[in-house]
Amino acid sequence: MAYDSAAIKLRSGDCHRNFPWTNISIQEPKFQSHFTTDAVLSMIRDGSYPSKFADFLRSQQGELEIGLNLSSIHGDGDYSCTLLFQKELTPSDVGKLNRLVIPKKFAVKQFPNVPDQNMKDDERQDEVQLEFYDRQMILWKFRYCYWKSSQSFVFTRGWNRFVKEKGLRANDTIAFYMYESRDKRQVGQSFLVIDVATKMEIDLGRNNECDAVKEDEELGDQNDTKGFKLFGVQID
Missing domain, CATH: 2.40.330.10 (DNA-binding pseudobarrel domain)
Structure with missing residues (x-):
């Protein structure tokens, strides 16, 4: 769930998800629009995201009339x-x-x-x-x-x-x-x-994941490299 929430902010939700969209989770982009990317990621890391999202859902209750009384399905963790x-x-x-x-x-x-x-x-x-x-x-x-x-x-x-x-x-x-x-x-x-x-969605998700892994590897290589290159020669 943390991955899905982060993906909404980082990749506009256009990637592989662990859980299907619901009438509740589709409210997350609107909720996240009130915060910066760093703020959203910080809430996810410290565990405050579910409770703050639940507060947002309660404030929007008039717009969230759905069946089965599932207003807490992804809000406060009442459902697994x-x-x-x-x-x-x-x-x-x-x-x-x-x-x-x-x-x-x-x-x-x-x-x-x-x-x-x-x-x-x-x-x-x-x-x-x-x-x-x-x-x-x-x-x-x-x-x-x-x-x-x-x-x-x-x-x-x-x-x-x-x-x-x-x-x-x-x-x-x-x-x-x-x-x-x-x-x-x-x-x-x-x-x-x-x-x-x-x-098509599956292939897109795999491509996004491969791109993310490639970016992480490139960043890792950059962080691990000491010194600099001069005319194509690595200088330590």
């Missing part, structure tokens, strides 16, 4: 975010089959159990509905089931609309997160989030 898994989309995931294959190891570990396939056909209900919010806090509902013929866990109904709305293509990446309230007394204060990153 866990990446469940991510997947690079295949051509068939975004093609005419209208389904997303969930890798078995993640389906079994992260999603509800699909009812026992050994039950009688008239007793078995082999699908459930999973609900996710995107970074705009729009709710998406997917039919989640097990295809015995291919032995695969899939999203079916609802997935095609998501693909079209988000303009997804092969080699784009989707990620699934769990947001949970740190206050265990708040029953039901957890929800799933689905986020997407296009191949």
Whole structure:
């Protein structure tokens, strides 16, 4: 989260993020516009950034009417975010089959159990509905089931609309997160989030990271070098 906040000020947020944008985090550029870069970085370092951002959110409460009462999701640390898994989309995931294959190891570990396939056909209900919010806090509902013929866990109904709305293509990446309230007394204060990153965004993020590493290496070389160069010869 500290990296994401710093990236907004240093790189206008146009780089790889650890967490998806939310209706709260999109307020950070406005909050940071009131401070210099040094001031923002100083707040991040000394740990005062979350509380000051929370104060800003409370002062803007009239502009932040969102569902689920999530005004503290990135403000005062009341919510924790866990990446469940991510997947690079295949051509068939975004093609005419209208389904997303969930890798078995993640389906079994992260999603509800699909009812026992050994039950009688008239007793078995082999699908459930999973609900996710995107970074705009729009709710998406997917039919989640097990295809015995291919032995695969899939999203079916609802997935095609998501693909079209988000303009997804092969080699784009989707990620699934769990947001949970740190206050265990708040029953039901957890929800799933689905986020997407296009191949172009991923490549841009990698290029930015490579540029940053290169800059750090160049600065490191400059700091480690003693003396000066004269006509191409290093003088210590």
